[in-house]
Amino acid sequence: MRNTMVKTIMLVSALVFTASATNVEKRVKFAPGTSEATLQGSWDPAKAGRGESFDRYILGASKGQTMVVQLKSSGQASLYVWHKDYNNGSLAENSGQDSSCTIKLPGNGDFNVDVGPAGENPQKFSYTLTVSIR
DSSP: OHHHHHHHHHHHHHHHHHHTOSSOEEEOOOOTTOSEEEEEEEEOGGGOOSSOOOEEEEEEEOTTOEEEEEEEEEEEEEEEEEESOGGGOOSEEEEEEEEEEEEEOOSSEEEEEEEEEOSSSOOOEEEEEEEEEO
16 A cells, blocks of 8 residues: 555656656657647746757658647747758747747658747746647
């Protein structure tokens, strides 16, 4: 009984920590029969560490499909969508508390959706990210 209780507390602690972490990297999986996923997260400069800091969501898609990304945040946030190598530049970007991008995908493979701070003095914010592929 005690062992089960300790495992449960550890699991709940891990889930809470993961939900509030910065620098998340997560593969997006759509529920069977759907083409849209909604994710919740938060960004905190105190947890950002040094250098660039963002949450990354990765999803596979095919050339010619259309990806729609919507970001609603409690503070100023940036949104970047890119394919393969970010050194080639983003496919789309936007910033603000309510931003979106619609992209006709140029190739097959993994696409990255990055959510991070915007502006000179980034503040903690929570967000809802909705991604759909058509």
